[in-house]
Amino acid sequence: MIYRADYIFPIDREPIINGYVEVDKEGTILSCGSADSLDTKGRASAEYFKGILIPGFANAHCHVELSHMKGFFRQGTGMDGFIQQINALRLTVNREERIAALTEQMEQMYSAGVSVMADISNCDESFECKVSSPIYSRTYLEVFGTEPEDAPQILAGAIELQKKAKQMGLDAAPTPHSPYTMSPLLNRLSSAEGLKSGYISYHNQESDQEEDMIRYGTGELAEDYKARGCSMPPATGDSALKYFLDNLQKEIKAPIEGRVLLVHNTVTDQESIDEALKVLKSPYWVVCPLSNIFIHRMLPPLDLLRANNLTICVGTDSLSSNLQLSMVEEIRCIQGHFPHIPLEEILKWCCINGTCAVGAEKRFGSFTPGKRPGIVLIDNINWERMELTKESKSERII
Ligand SMILES: [Zn+2]
The missing domain is CATH 2.30.40.10 (Urease, subunit C, domain 1)
Known part of the structure:
Protein backbone atom coordinates (compact mmCIF):
# COMPACT_ATOMS: atom_id res chain seq x y z
CA MET A 1 0.00 0.00 0.00
CA PHE A 57 2.73 8.99 18.68
CA ALA A 58 4.46 8.03 21.92
CA ASN A 59 2.55 9.35 24.91
CA ALA A 60 5.44 9.60 27.37
CA HIS A 61 3.39 10.12 30.52
CA CYS A 62 -0.04 8.80 31.32
CA HIS A 63 -1.92 7.37 34.30
CA VAL A 64 -4.61 5.61 32.30
CA GLU A 65 -6.05 3.98 35.44
CA LEU A 66 -7.19 7.42 36.63
CA SER A 67 -9.48 7.77 33.59
CA HIS A 68 -12.66 7.53 35.68
CA MET A 69 -11.74 10.86 37.29
CA LYS A 70 -12.56 12.77 34.13
CA GLY A 71 -14.27 16.06 34.89
CA PHE A 72 -14.13 15.75 38.68
CA PHE A 73 -11.20 18.02 39.41
CA ARG A 74 -11.06 21.72 40.11
CA GLN A 75 -8.38 23.57 38.12
CA GLY A 76 -5.59 25.82 39.39
CA THR A 77 -5.51 24.35 42.89
CA GLY A 78 -1.73 23.91 43.14
CA MET A 79 -0.07 20.69 44.24
CA ASP A 80 -1.50 20.46 47.76
CA GLY A 81 -5.06 20.99 46.53
CA PHE A 82 -4.52 18.45 43.77
CA ILE A 83 -3.29 15.75 46.17
CA GLN A 84 -6.23 16.34 48.49
CA GLN A 85 -8.61 15.84 45.57
CA ILE A 86 -6.84 12.68 44.35
CA ASN A 87 -7.12 11.15 47.80
CA ALA A 88 -10.79 12.04 48.04
CA LEU A 89 -11.79 10.96 44.54
CA ARG A 90 -9.65 7.92 43.74
CA LEU A 91 -12.20 5.28 44.69
CA THR A 92 -15.48 7.02 43.92
CA VAL A 93 -16.52 4.43 41.33
CA ASN A 94 -16.19 0.64 41.41
CA ARG A 95 -13.52 -1.49 39.75
CA GLU A 96 -15.68 -2.44 36.79
CA GLU A 97 -16.46 1.19 35.99
CA ARG A 98 -12.83 2.16 36.41
CA ILE A 99 -11.77 -0.54 33.95
CA ALA A 100 -14.48 0.52 31.49
CA ALA A 101 -13.26 4.13 31.69
CA LEU A 102 -9.61 3.28 31.07
CA THR A 103 -10.49 0.88 28.24
CA GLU A 104 -12.44 3.63 26.49
CA GLN A 105 -9.47 6.00 26.82
CA MET A 106 -6.99 3.42 25.49
CA GLU A 107 -9.23 2.87 22.46
CA GLN A 108 -9.57 6.60 21.86
CA MET A 109 -5.82 7.11 22.17
CA TYR A 110 -5.17 4.31 19.68
CA SER A 111 -7.57 5.68 17.07
CA ALA A 112 -6.07 9.14 17.52
CA GLY A 113 -2.67 7.69 16.67
CA VAL A 114 -0.91 6.73 19.90
CA SER A 115 1.28 3.67 19.24
CA VAL A 116 3.47 3.75 22.35
CA MET A 117 2.72 4.68 25.93
CA ALA A 118 4.68 5.15 29.15
CA ASP A 119 2.01 4.48 31.74
CA ILE A 120 2.07 4.86 35.50
CA SER A 121 0.10 2.25 37.43
CA ASN A 122 -0.62 1.83 41.12
CA CYS A 123 -2.62 -1.39 40.70
CA ASP A 124 -3.45 -4.11 38.13
CA GLU A 125 -6.62 -2.56 36.72
CA SER A 126 -5.09 -1.56 33.39
CA PHE A 127 -3.18 -4.82 32.79
CA GLU A 128 -5.76 -6.77 30.80
CA CYS A 129 -6.58 -3.81 28.61
CA LYS A 130 -2.89 -3.23 27.90
CA VAL A 131 -2.38 -6.88 26.95
CA SER A 132 -5.14 -6.74 24.35
CA SER A 133 -4.45 -3.18 23.13
CA PRO A 134 -2.38 -2.70 19.97
CA ILE A 135 -0.60 0.15 21.79
CA TYR A 136 2.83 -0.88 23.10
CA SER A 137 2.93 0.14 26.75
CA ARG A 138 5.65 0.10 29.35
CA THR A 139 4.14 0.12 32.82
CA TYR A 140 5.80 1.94 35.69
CA LEU A 141 4.52 0.49 38.95
CA GLU A 142 4.53 3.58 41.07
CA VAL A 143 5.11 3.55 44.81
CA PHE A 144 4.82 6.24 47.47
CA GLY A 145 4.75 6.32 51.26
CA THR A 146 6.10 8.90 53.65
CA GLU A 147 7.07 6.62 56.56
CA PRO A 148 10.48 4.94 56.21
CA GLU A 149 9.44 1.86 58.20
CA ASP A 150 6.79 1.07 55.56
CA ALA A 151 9.31 1.10 52.69
CA PRO A 152 10.17 -2.63 52.49
CA GLN A 153 6.53 -3.68 52.53
CA ILE A 154 5.45 -1.11 49.92
CA LEU A 155 8.25 -2.14 47.61
CA ALA A 156 7.44 -5.83 48.08
CA GLY A 157 3.87 -5.03 46.97
CA ALA A 158 5.16 -3.43 43.76
CA ILE A 159 7.42 -6.40 43.06
CA GLU A 160 4.41 -8.73 43.43
CA LEU A 161 2.51 -6.55 40.96
CA GLN A 162 5.49 -6.69 38.60
CA LYS A 163 5.36 -10.52 38.67
CA LYS A 164 1.70 -10.42 37.72
CA ALA A 165 2.35 -7.96 34.88
CA LYS A 166 5.23 -10.05 33.55
CA GLN A 167 3.15 -13.23 33.64
CA MET A 168 0.62 -11.43 31.47
CA GLY A 169 3.37 -10.43 29.04
CA LEU A 170 3.69 -6.75 29.99
CA ASP A 171 6.93 -4.82 30.44
CA ALA A 172 6.70 -3.43 33.95
CA ALA A 173 8.87 -2.51 36.93
CA PRO A 174 8.59 -0.54 40.17
CA THR A 175 9.14 3.21 40.01
CA PRO A 176 9.29 6.03 42.56
CA HIS A 177 6.52 8.66 42.49
CA SER A 178 8.29 11.87 43.48
CA PRO A 179 10.57 13.42 46.10
CA TYR A 180 7.73 14.78 48.19
CA THR A 181 5.45 11.75 48.59
CA MET A 182 8.00 9.27 49.86
CA SER A 183 10.63 8.60 52.46
CA PRO A 184 14.23 8.88 51.21
CA LEU A 185 14.55 5.14 51.82
CA LEU A 186 11.58 4.15 49.66
CA ASN A 187 12.64 6.71 47.05
CA ARG A 188 16.06 5.17 46.54
CA LEU A 189 15.09 1.51 47.01
CA SER A 190 12.28 1.70 44.46
CA SER A 191 14.49 3.62 42.01
CA ALA A 192 17.23 1.00 42.28
CA GLU A 193 14.69 -1.81 41.90
CA GLY A 194 13.16 -0.18 38.80
CA LEU A 195 16.55 0.46 37.27
CA LYS A 196 17.27 -3.27 37.34
CA SER A 197 14.78 -3.37 34.44
CA GLY A 198 16.54 -0.39 32.85
CA TYR A 199 13.61 2.02 33.14
CA ILE A 200 12.07 4.36 35.69
CA SER A 201 9.69 7.31 35.45
CA TYR A 202 9.81 9.99 38.12
CA HIS A 203 7.72 13.12 38.76
CA ASN A 204 10.37 15.83 38.87
CA GLN A 205 10.19 19.49 39.94
CA GLU A 206 6.53 19.84 39.12
CA SER A 207 5.84 22.84 41.33
CA ASP A 208 7.39 25.55 43.50
CA GLN A 209 5.63 23.94 46.45
CA GLU A 210 7.68 20.79 45.86
CA GLU A 211 10.91 22.79 45.65
CA ASP A 212 10.05 24.72 48.84
CA MET A 213 9.37 21.52 50.74
CA ILE A 214 12.56 19.75 49.66
CA ARG A 215 14.86 22.78 49.91
CA TYR A 216 13.51 24.40 53.06
CA GLY A 217 10.79 22.21 54.57
CA THR A 218 8.28 25.06 54.06
CA GLY A 219 5.30 25.99 51.86
CA GLU A 220 1.76 24.72 51.31
CA LEU A 221 2.81 21.17 50.55
CA ALA A 222 4.94 20.96 53.70
CA GLU A 223 2.08 22.44 55.76
CA ASP A 224 -0.32 19.85 54.35
CA TYR A 225 2.05 17.02 55.31
CA LYS A 226 2.54 18.40 58.81
CA ALA A 227 -1.22 18.74 59.28
CA ARG A 228 -1.68 15.10 58.31
CA GLY A 229 1.17 13.98 60.59
CA CYS A 230 3.29 12.59 57.71
CA SER A 231 7.08 12.45 57.79
CA MET A 232 8.92 14.65 55.31
CA PRO A 233 12.31 14.14 53.68
CA PRO A 234 14.98 16.28 55.39
CA ALA A 235 15.31 19.82 54.00
CA THR A 236 18.56 19.71 52.06
CA GLY A 237 18.91 23.25 50.77
CA ASP A 238 19.24 21.70 47.30
CA SER A 239 16.78 21.43 44.43
CA ALA A 240 14.38 18.50 44.44
CA LEU A 241 16.27 16.96 41.52
CA LYS A 242 19.66 17.23 43.26
CA TYR A 243 18.11 15.62 46.35
CA PHE A 244 16.85 12.71 44.22
CA LEU A 245 20.19 12.21 42.48
CA ASP A 246 22.20 12.38 45.72
CA ASN A 247 19.81 9.97 47.38
CA LEU A 248 19.95 7.57 44.43
CA GLN A 249 23.75 7.56 44.51
CA LYS A 250 23.56 6.01 47.99
CA GLU A 251 22.34 2.88 46.13
CA ILE A 252 24.00 3.13 42.71
CA LYS A 253 27.28 4.72 41.67
CA ALA A 254 27.21 7.43 38.96
CA PRO A 255 27.11 7.55 36.01
CA ILE A 256 23.81 5.73 36.37
CA GLU A 257 22.70 3.55 33.44
CA GLY A 258 19.06 3.14 32.44
CA ARG A 259 16.47 5.31 30.78
CA VAL A 260 15.15 7.73 33.37
CA LEU A 261 12.00 9.67 32.51
CA LEU A 262 11.94 12.92 34.45
CA VAL A 263 8.34 14.08 34.21
CA HIS A 264 7.04 17.68 34.31
CA ASN A 265 10.23 19.69 35.03
CA THR A 266 8.00 22.77 35.33
CA VAL A 267 10.33 24.55 37.76
CA THR A 268 13.66 22.96 36.83
CA ASP A 269 16.71 25.18 36.38
CA GLN A 270 20.19 25.13 34.87
CA GLU A 271 21.83 23.88 38.05
CA SER A 272 19.45 20.91 38.31
CA ILE A 273 19.94 20.08 34.63
CA ASP A 274 23.74 20.16 34.98
CA GLU A 275 23.52 17.85 37.97
CA ALA A 276 21.27 15.38 36.12
CA LEU A 277 23.60 15.29 33.12
CA LYS A 278 26.51 14.50 35.43
CA VAL A 279 24.75 11.62 37.18
CA LEU A 280 22.33 10.07 34.63
CA LYS A 281 23.46 8.52 31.37
CA SER A 282 20.06 8.62 29.63
CA PRO A 283 17.64 11.17 31.06
CA TYR A 284 14.43 11.91 29.12
CA TRP A 285 12.70 15.20 29.92
CA VAL A 286 8.96 14.68 29.65
CA VAL A 287 6.67 17.70 29.49
CA CYS A 288 2.91 17.65 30.10
CA PRO A 289 1.95 21.26 29.32
CA LEU A 290 -1.82 20.98 29.62
CA SER A 291 -1.52 19.20 32.96
CA ASN A 292 0.80 21.94 34.27
CA ILE A 293 -1.68 24.61 33.20
CA PHE A 294 -4.55 22.63 34.75
CA ILE A 295 -2.95 22.26 38.18
CA HIS A 296 -0.45 25.10 38.46
CA ARG A 297 -1.28 27.62 35.72
CA MET A 298 2.34 27.17 34.61
CA LEU A 299 4.20 25.90 31.54
CA PRO A 300 7.40 23.85 31.34
CA PRO A 301 10.56 25.87 30.49
CA LEU A 302 10.87 24.46 26.99
CA ASP A 303 13.48 26.96 25.82
CA LEU A 304 15.76 26.09 28.72
CA LEU A 305 15.41 22.38 27.94
CA ARG A 306 16.07 23.06 24.24
CA ALA A 307 19.08 25.29 24.97
CA ASN A 308 20.60 22.32 26.82
CA ASN A 309 19.92 20.01 23.90
CA LEU A 310 17.94 17.67 26.13
CA THR A 311 15.85 14.77 24.87
CA ILE A 312 12.34 16.17 25.29
CA CYS A 313 9.23 13.95 25.26
CA VAL A 314 5.54 14.84 25.54
CA GLY A 315 2.89 13.24 27.75
CA THR A 316 -0.77 13.86 28.42
CA ASP A 317 -0.70 12.96 32.13
CA SER A 318 -4.09 11.74 33.38
CA LEU A 319 -7.72 12.79 33.21
CA SER A 320 -7.41 14.00 36.78
CA SER A 321 -5.30 16.90 35.48
CA ASN A 322 -6.30 17.14 31.83
CA LEU A 323 -9.58 17.43 29.94
CA GLN A 324 -8.51 14.83 27.35
CA LEU A 325 -5.61 12.47 26.61
CA SER A 326 -4.71 13.97 23.25
CA MET A 327 -1.26 14.44 21.76
CA VAL A 328 -2.67 16.92 19.24
CA GLU A 329 -4.02 19.10 22.07
CA GLU A 330 -0.56 19.06 23.70
CA ILE A 331 1.09 20.06 20.38
CA ARG A 332 -1.45 22.85 19.90
CA CYS A 333 -0.73 24.07 23.42
CA ILE A 334 3.03 24.05 22.80
CA GLN A 335 2.65 25.87 19.48
CA GLY A 336 0.28 28.39 21.07
CA HIS A 337 2.76 29.34 23.80
CA PHE A 338 6.05 28.70 21.99
CA PRO A 339 5.32 29.65 18.34
CA HIS A 340 9.06 29.78 17.51
CA ILE A 341 9.53 26.01 18.03
CA PRO A 342 9.32 24.27 14.64
CA LEU A 343 6.60 21.65 14.20
CA GLU A 344 9.26 19.22 12.99
CA GLU A 345 11.04 19.44 16.33
CA ILE A 346 7.85 19.03 18.38
CA LEU A 347 6.89 15.97 16.34
CA LYS A 348 10.26 14.38 17.14
CA TRP A 349 9.48 14.84 20.83
CA CYS A 350 6.05 13.29 20.29
CA CYS A 351 7.17 10.31 18.19
CA ILE A 352 10.75 9.07 18.44
CA ASN A 353 11.90 10.55 21.78
CA GLY A 354 9.07 9.05 23.83
CA THR A 355 9.53 5.78 21.94
CA CYS A 356 13.21 5.64 22.90
CA ALA A 357 12.37 6.50 26.51
CA VAL A 358 10.45 3.21 26.81
CA GLY A 359 12.89 1.20 24.67
CA ALA A 360 10.52 0.58 21.74
CA GLU A 361 12.59 2.27 19.01
CA LYS A 362 13.27 -0.90 17.02
CA ARG A 363 9.64 -1.03 15.96
CA PHE A 364 8.13 2.44 16.53
ZN1 LIG B 1 1.90 11.92 36.58
Missing part, protein backbone atom coordinates in the same frame (compact mmCIF):
# COMPACT_ATOMS: atom_id res chain seq x y z
CA ILE A 2 1.13 3.53 -0.77
CA TYR A 3 -0.15 6.56 1.15
CA ARG A 4 0.43 10.09 -0.12
CA ALA A 5 -0.01 13.42 1.63
CA ASP A 6 0.84 17.11 1.29
CA TYR A 7 3.62 16.51 3.77
CA ILE A 8 5.26 13.45 5.28
CA PHE A 9 7.23 13.79 8.51
CA PRO A 10 9.28 10.58 8.58
CA ILE A 11 11.00 11.79 11.83
CA ASP A 12 14.28 10.03 10.97
CA ARG A 13 14.95 12.59 8.20
CA GLU A 14 13.73 15.96 6.88
CA PRO A 15 10.00 16.45 6.17
CA ILE A 16 9.01 15.65 2.59
CA ILE A 17 6.66 17.93 0.63
CA ASN A 18 4.14 15.98 -1.44
CA GLY A 19 5.51 12.74 -0.06
CA TYR A 20 4.54 9.11 0.09
CA VAL A 21 5.04 6.23 2.47
CA GLU A 22 4.80 2.61 1.35
CA VAL A 23 3.98 -0.31 3.65
CA ASP A 24 3.42 -4.04 3.27
CA LYS A 25 0.27 -5.90 4.40
CA GLU A 26 1.48 -5.96 8.02
CA GLY A 27 2.18 -2.23 8.03
CA THR A 28 5.97 -2.59 7.87
CA ILE A 29 7.55 0.46 6.26
CA LEU A 30 9.04 -0.38 2.88
CA SER A 31 9.97 3.07 1.61
CA CYS A 32 9.18 6.73 1.91
CA GLY A 33 10.05 9.70 -0.29
CA SER A 34 8.81 12.32 -2.72
CA ALA A 35 5.66 11.35 -4.64
CA ASP A 36 7.37 12.65 -7.80
CA SER A 37 9.68 9.64 -7.63
CA LEU A 38 6.75 7.16 -7.84
CA ASP A 39 6.18 5.43 -11.17
CA THR A 40 2.82 5.78 -12.95
CA LYS A 41 1.47 2.58 -11.39
CA GLY A 42 2.56 3.65 -7.89
CA ARG A 43 1.02 7.08 -8.32
CA ALA A 44 -2.25 5.62 -9.58
CA SER A 45 -2.57 3.17 -6.68
CA ALA A 46 -1.57 5.62 -3.91
CA GLU A 47 -4.22 6.87 -1.52
CA TYR A 48 -4.00 10.63 -0.97
CA PHE A 49 -4.59 12.42 2.35
CA LYS A 50 -4.89 16.17 2.86
CA GLY A 51 -2.54 17.05 5.71
CA ILE A 52 0.54 15.56 7.34
CA LEU A 53 1.37 11.89 7.76
CA ILE A 54 3.50 10.90 10.74
CA PRO A 55 4.41 7.67 12.53
CA GLY A 56 2.35 6.76 15.63
CA GLY A 365 8.82 6.16 16.31
CA SER A 366 9.77 6.81 12.66
CA PHE A 367 9.13 5.81 9.04
CA THR A 368 12.44 3.94 8.92
CA PRO A 369 12.14 0.91 6.60
CA GLY A 370 11.59 -2.26 8.64
CA LYS A 371 9.71 -0.53 11.47
CA ARG A 372 5.97 -0.92 12.03
CA PRO A 373 5.10 2.39 13.73
CA GLY A 374 1.56 2.96 12.41
CA ILE A 375 0.64 5.89 10.16
CA VAL A 376 -1.24 8.89 11.51
CA LEU A 377 -2.87 11.80 9.68
CA ILE A 378 -2.94 15.31 11.15
CA ASP A 379 -5.29 17.50 9.15
CA ASN A 380 -6.28 21.16 8.85
CA ILE A 381 -2.74 22.51 8.95
CA ASN A 382 -1.91 26.19 8.55
CA TRP A 383 0.73 25.64 5.88
CA GLU A 384 2.07 29.17 5.91
CA ARG A 385 2.99 29.00 9.58
CA MET A 386 3.37 25.20 9.61
CA GLU A 387 1.06 25.12 12.60
CA LEU A 388 -1.87 23.07 13.76
CA THR A 389 -5.15 24.99 13.75
CA LYS A 390 -8.15 24.81 16.08
CA GLU A 391 -9.67 22.34 13.61
CA SER A 392 -6.64 20.02 13.44
CA LYS A 393 -7.14 16.48 14.67
CA SER A 394 -5.22 13.26 14.42
CA GLU A 395 -6.54 10.02 13.02
CA ARG A 396 -4.90 6.62 12.64
CA ILE A 397 -4.66 5.46 9.02
CA ILE A 398 -3.07 2.12 9.91
